[in-house]
Amino acid sequence: MAAAHGRLCVAAMPLPPRPAPRPLNPEIERLLFQIKVIKLDADGVLDGLDEEQFNWNPAPGQWSIAQCFDHLNVTNRFFLKNLKEAVASGRQTGRIDDGPYSYGWFSRWFFRMNEPPVKLKVKAPQRFVPAPRRSREQVVPEFMALHDDVSNLLRDASGLDLVRLKCPSPVVAWIKFNLGMTFWILTAHDRRHIYQARQVHAAPGFPRRSKTG
Numbered sequence: 001m002a003a004a005h006g007r008l009c010v011a012a013m014p015l016p017p018r019p020a021p022r023p024l025n026p027e028i029e030r031l032l033f034q035i036k037v038i039k040l041d042a043d044g045v046l047d048g049l050d051e052e053q054f055n056w057n058p059a060p061g062q063w064s065i066a067q068c069f070d071h072l073n074v075t076n077r078f079f080l081k082n083l084k085e086a087v088a089s090g091r092q093t094g095r096i097d098d099g100p101y102s103y104g105w106f107s108r109w110f111f112r113m114n115e116p117p118v119k120l121k122v123k124a125p126q127r128f129v130p131a132p133r134r135s136r137e138q139v140v141p142e143f144m145a146l147h148d149d150v151s152n153l154l155r156d157a158s159g160l161d162l163v164r165l166k167c168p169s170p171v172v173a174w175i176k177f178n179l180g181m182t183f184w185i186l187t188a189h190d191r192r193h194i195y196q197a198r199q200v201h202a203a204p205g206f207p208r209r210s211k212t213g
Contacts, residue, residue, distance in 0.1 A: 025098055027180060028158040034187040035151050038194065039144060042069070045197050046140060050209050055133050058203040063130065068197040069139045070130035072190060076146045078170035079186050083153055086167040086179050090160040097161035107181040114188035116195035125171055154183065 024032070045065065046054075054066045063071070089095075113120055162180025169175040177185060200206065 024155065025158045025162075027099055027101060027162060028154050031154050031180075031183050031187065032151055034184075035147050035154070038187060038190045039147050041191075041194050042143060045194060045201060046136070048209065049136070051135060052207050053201075053209060054136055054139075056200070056207055058200055058205070063196065063200070064133075065197040065200050066134045066136075066139055067130035067132075068193045068200070069143050070134050071124065071128060072193050073139060073142050073146060074128050074130065075170055075189065076150070076186065079182070080146065080149055080153065082167050082170060083150075083157075083179070083182060083186075086165050086182070087153060087157045087160065090157070090165045090179070095161040095165050096159055097164070098159060099162065101163045101178075101180050103163065103178050103181045107177050107185075110177070111181065111185050111188050114185060114192050116192045118192055128171070150183075150186065157183075 046069075049065065055064050057064045057067075157179065160179065162183075163178050165179040166176040167179050167182040169177060
């Protein structure tokens, strides 16, 4: 150790070499952008809502904004579980392919079926039915956290073979989609119900924000 200009100088310790960060696959980059846009779109729908507005139903049997987002939380938990297992399997077995990827007609059709505005409506299976009422604190932070998890998982999936790796549907386990298309279907399903929530916001009779809200 030596003094220089009244200060102690310590010899720099050599650092171990660090591998260069792996560039993201272009399809993964597109999916990450979709997740970013979904979170921003959700922010726009949710901004300034009080609890009455958040839980208001436009008609009997029609979902509130809270129920739209609660349904997405329930569904995305199942999506994430299946996606994590598929990504882990791909890493363990070395299923690597940087693409470009091509998906089959059924996957593409199912993706389009979920895009808003939806023409073919189906009743949600019982385990995906949202609770009758939820607070913002119960729903919104989880929605954002789940999408952070999706973003992290997408980065983990970069470089994997997004076609040959399969992922079970959250609804019907024996239906399996390509790993990449499962991510795309998740984004379409998000957009479907965020669009539905926006329609609730615009529905006649939507309550004004309370003065105490």
